[in-house]
Amino acid sequence: MNTQELYQKTDAILARCGTEERSMIAVLQAVQEEYAYLPREVFPYLSQKMGLSEAHIYGVATFYENFSLEPKGKYVIKVCDGTACHVRKSIPILEKLRSELGLAEGRKTTDDQMFTVETVSCLGACGLAPALTVNGKVHPSMTPDKAVELIETLRREEA
């Protein structure tokens, strides 16, 4: 981790969002936008700049589902397991993606840092169930087969 760069980027974020406590979530979101996760080095720095204890900031970061303290893959795949997707069989899609990528419940990111597979409780795209997103882009009416095709397409693009 290049801390100098992290501090510079964080300074820019703080200048934009503000250093009051009320900006906390926006600041963490902006840092995560840059790095796709929250590097541990950012906590002491934010503590100093925002005048809040590290524990307090860590408490906020770990409370919310969307903040990750682990680096994620280049492609973050979120399989929706909201009610509508669940009743239209989203779990076989998740299982298929995991087996295709060698992932499991506690292992969300591939070793080559290419793919992260997680579930999300509802994307609000219930009319398109079952749905998943790849880096925020919604893919509607998925099946296990279509999910594999999607992975293959992404792999081809990378090759």
Add this chain to the structure above:
Amino acid sequence: MIATRQELQSLREACMRAAKAESRKILVCAGTGCVSGGSLDIYAALKQKMEAKGIPCEVELAMDPHEDVVGLKKSGCHGFCEMGPLVRIEPQGWLYTKVSLADVDEIVERTMAKGEIVERLAYRQNGKIYEKQEEIPFYQKQTRKVLEHCGHIDADSIYEYISIGGYEAFEKALFDMSSDEIITQISDSGLRGRGGGGFPTGRKWTQVARQKATPKYVVCNGDEGDPGAFMDRSIMEGDPHRMIEGMMIAGVAVGAEDGYIYVRAEYPMAVARLSNAIAQAKKLGLLGENILGSGFNFNIHINQGAGAFVCGEGSALTASIEGKRGMPRVKPPRTVEHGLFDKPTVLNNVETFANVPTIIKAGAEEYRKIGTETSPGTKAFALTGNIVNTGLIEVPMGTTLREVIFDIGGGMRGGADFKAVQIGGPSGGCLTSAELDLPLDFDSLKKVGAMIGSGGLVVMDSHTCMVEVARFFMNFTQNESCGKCVPCREGTRRMLEILERIVAGKGREGDIDLLLELADTITNTALCGLGKTAAGPVVSTIKYFRDEYEAHIREKRCPAGACAKLRRIHIDPALCKGCSKCSRICPVGAISGTLKQPFVIDPEKCIKCGACIGTCPFHAIKED
């Protein structure tokens, strides 16, 4: 920049003239659903093709009206997501469904150049072709009031909103009404909070207006976290100004100068549309200081959530805006006294605010003409699950479930029988065929132990296991429990454990009573709404489907054939043709065999997901 009331009025006239001049329009749906189906590419292709053909088209509402221009718009969600991408043609009112890039040429050449309908793109049901959107059964039975403009105007243009009478209600509230008069109208209209609780909005506003402490705040709850609900998302994306106008009226009524919109992070498009709408309103001078020279100041800020369902609860939501962990606190004091930054706060949901301009404009009496005595107005519902027409609908309060599911929803998908509908998400309950004629309003639902909630309706057919549904919701609530109070933190975990063992075939005698006892304790002692309602799905499924629980516990059998661990799946060698289709769909590689020979399932590897059953063309895969 408009600085006076007169300038707003002349701008409105100019916008109306401009809208009228655009006699022909193509509206491409740019809601989340249609965008994922490629509607933005269709939009770009239409633009290119029309320009190539020399048909003048305007993307922006042109302020100097000229004849024969075609308006090409990106609209908000039509709600008929199942049939997307959707393209609406005006003035004919035609709706083209499942449009693809390949259809663009024909649309331009026939519809735009010659005014002919492309019949194959029109909606069909039971062999009948429906040309006009309003004639389609899905729309015909609806009463679209809050959603009236969703899909019919460009969601990214404040001028279009003004052209259909936007900000007229705000203007009226600001100049012609006193704070008391506004609140009286809202109270008399009988508007009740659309976020779930159904608390009278007028009473809330009265309480905030009465507070001495300043500043006061207006907060909009756009943290629509219920799985299976997307009404608020569609309003924020499809008609953002309407909701903003509602917030501004609330600001005038209670004397607040700052508004906050809390939107969940899963709705990036809603955030983008709202940000754009706020920037436009600010630029025009409808937000900011000394609005229209009235001396009234109002600004709106957007806060993005970070993935915590509990933040939909009022005090957790305000804590989250303050930059803290989103945990609820003990009430009273209520949000109306000690809300955001410990100040008096009006906290309403998106749909509630979207109702406000209509009430102010048309008056309370007019508003009450729709809906029931105690629940006036309409309600938007997200219709999902095993139903033919999934999507977003709006009906008068008091419409029956039967009309919603069978008339609008088109009945059950795949011909299976209706079993139940889950209403109100993880806080609600289920309703069965016995309640099909129950009117959908706040009080009728409360009587049968369900709630409108935010308005998610998940329809389930006979293949859905109700014990598994209860487990699913308990798993969700348990995950989202913030951990502050013991009944919710510990109680939901214990309930989940029991449900997990029941669906795994390890249920014990007495488990049902234990579940009910825990449910009773959590409901009575939890700190916030999330905990108090967490047991809802369990209690209501036990009430209506106790026999299913008993079959799981005593006979280790799932009557719906859905519980994976209680399933035994095998391939009938007499029927299997060895096509290998099942082995390709199997997510865990449990099916193997040689082509043209019967395949076999390895029961050790099989996770009993059932994916193979549906895929076999010879119906050779069976369950015991």
